[in-house]
Amino acid sequence: MKKRWTWAEVAARTSRATGVLVVVDDVVYDVSEFVDVHPGGAQVLLDAAGADASAAFHAAHDPALLASFADMAVGRILDDASADTLGEGSMQERLARFQGSAAQGGAAPPKPTLSILDLHERAVSNLPPAVLAYVDLGAEDEESLRENVQAWAAFALRPRVLCDVSRCSTTLRVKTKFIHIETDSPIGIAPFAGAAIVDPERAEGAIAQAATAQNALYVLPHYASVPLEELALVAPRFLQLYAPVCSAQDPSVDFDYLETIIAHVADHISAVQAIVLTVDSPTFGNREKTYRNPAWIAQLQAERGGMPKLRALEAIDGIGKHPGHSPALSWKDIARLRDLCHTHGLGLVLKGILALPDALHAASLGVDGLMISNHGGRQLDAALATASAAFGILPPLRNAFPELPVWVDGGIRRGKDVFRALAMGCTGVLVGRPVLWGLAAEGQLGVQRALKILKEELVTVMKLAGCARLADIGPEHIALGMNKL
Known part of the structure; x- marks a missing residue:
């Protein structure tokens, strides 16, 4: 699992013809052969194709289930703009560089909803003040x-x-x-x-x-x-x-x-x-x-x-x-x-x-x-x-x-x-x-x-x-x- 994928590359793989990629927790999975046997139906995976499916996956599954898909993992996500710098410096410095490059290179993928506090953030965004x-x-x-x-x-x-x-x-x-x-x-x-x-x-x-x-x-x-x-x-x-x-x-x-x-x-x-x-x-x-x-x-x-x-x-x-x-x-x-x-x-x-x-x-x-x-x-x-x-x-x-x-x-x-x-x-x-x-x-x-x-x-x-x-x-x-x- 050595390949580093950009979001643009992932976004281009959304159909049976191109191959179907989904991203969960920054790991890229090729689910092309799994689409037609997915227990929830093919459309579930096709709707999630080419994007970050972390929130949807964790909302429906135990995280331990990911281990059973290890053979489908084909790489990890890496933003093009930060590919040459993410490996250097402290965690705080790398995070700051990533945030800066994301702002310059385009919008980052949506933040997954992993906790109750994440739900609260979304509620704050959606609800009027009163x-x-x-x-x-x-x-x-x-x-x-x-x-x-x-x-x-x-x-x-x-x-x-x-x-x-x-x-x-x-x-x-x-x-x-x-x-x-x-x-x-x-x-x-x-x-x-x-x-x-x-x-x-x-x-x-x-x-x-x-x-x-x-x-x-x-x-x-x-x-x-x-x-x-x-x-x-x-x-x-x-x-x-x-x-x-x-x-x-x-x-x-x-x-x-x-x-x-x-x-x-x-x-x-x-x-x-x-x-x-x-x-x-x-x-x-x-x-x-x-x-x-x-x-x-x-x-x-x-x-x-x-x-x-x-x-x-x-x-x-x-x-x-x-x-x-x-x-x-x-x-x-x-x-x-x-x-x-x-x-x-x-x-x-x-x-x-x-x-x-x-x-x-x-x-x-x-x-x-x-x-x-x-x-x-x-x-x-x-x-x-x-x-x-x-x-x-x-x-x-x-x-x-x-x-x-x-x-x-x-x-x-x-x-x-x-x-x-x-x-x-x-x-x-x-x-x-x-x-x-x-x-x-x-x-x-x-x-x-x-x-x-x-x-x-x-x-x-x-x-x-x-x-x-x-x-x-x-x-x-x-x-x-x-x-x-």
Whole structure:
């Protein structure tokens, strides 16, 4: 594999007559003889011919698969303008020369989308300012928003070696009295209102289709812009709800409203297995940069015509506009809601747990699952980062309730963060912003790409850590502090 190809040479080889070349990770492959036997059809390779197919390849395949194509490799990419200088100097100098020569010699190939951060870059390029602010910003000074991402890095990984990881499975199975799910990975989609702000045409519909394609858990948002019936055609689905207030004069929880929804879901939407009650929102967080900012409101009106219409519950008779959140929601209501859900054959999961006493009390009341969450840093600023909360909650909770499903969300950007959560004792993770970034980048396929990226990274970490199954991941694989012995 000695030949160095220019992009112009590669671009000229795009048909059966000329030969078909594709580039993956700067390696040039001659796939001419593979075109007609490609499992996905010849057109897939012909569409990618003569260009950088790295992003498309990694979105659909495990990187290890490249080894099986080694006999098709015919060289590497080298830009003509930098051919005589790339071998000299430090890495920084070579990179600077390459960037300079690319600017002079023509546009470089598109940057591949290899990580969640790459998806974020594309979302930043595609979204108007007010929409991007809605997705990316948090409450007040955004302390929790920042810490959610940074806190995962406080936990070092402790890999084991000489373990057979030739076959690595990320399949997650959860079986309780009311919840029976089997997904392709422990990575699910968190409920996030406002997908129609990002993608007015497809909104949550694209996310639901991506979840189905990837066999991922999707927690349907109460404030969706698409009717539940269109989002829950295929399991597994949970439905997130806020506790509604009776009226301005009566702050208690409106159980008639809740029972109407729960009965409809149980009778008409079989894919939904559990109600996820968000318990961290007795009032709205102080979002000074968005909801409380007149300039942002005016700009969103100009960009998207304002906030989208909420249509999740429109098919339910007797349900009008959501009356607002009940500030009186308390533990006595949880017991009543648990019984209501169980009567209709649904589980009850509480979302917004950050304190160990709350987790233990909820479990003792017989709820069917917990979600450790600080609302993506959009409610109480300075609330504990979810990685830190999970680390404090899981060991004693697992001792008392070893089978209780527990998910965590917030700040998960890498497969190693998923691994850390599983090592702490979480059943799975949920991601919100990465999904919306994928939606902004390329619609349904972008959402699928986000889930694939995290899953492929998780597989890599599992193999390097000596874990062939999710059950192999345990607290022995992490340490608090990068230098802890």
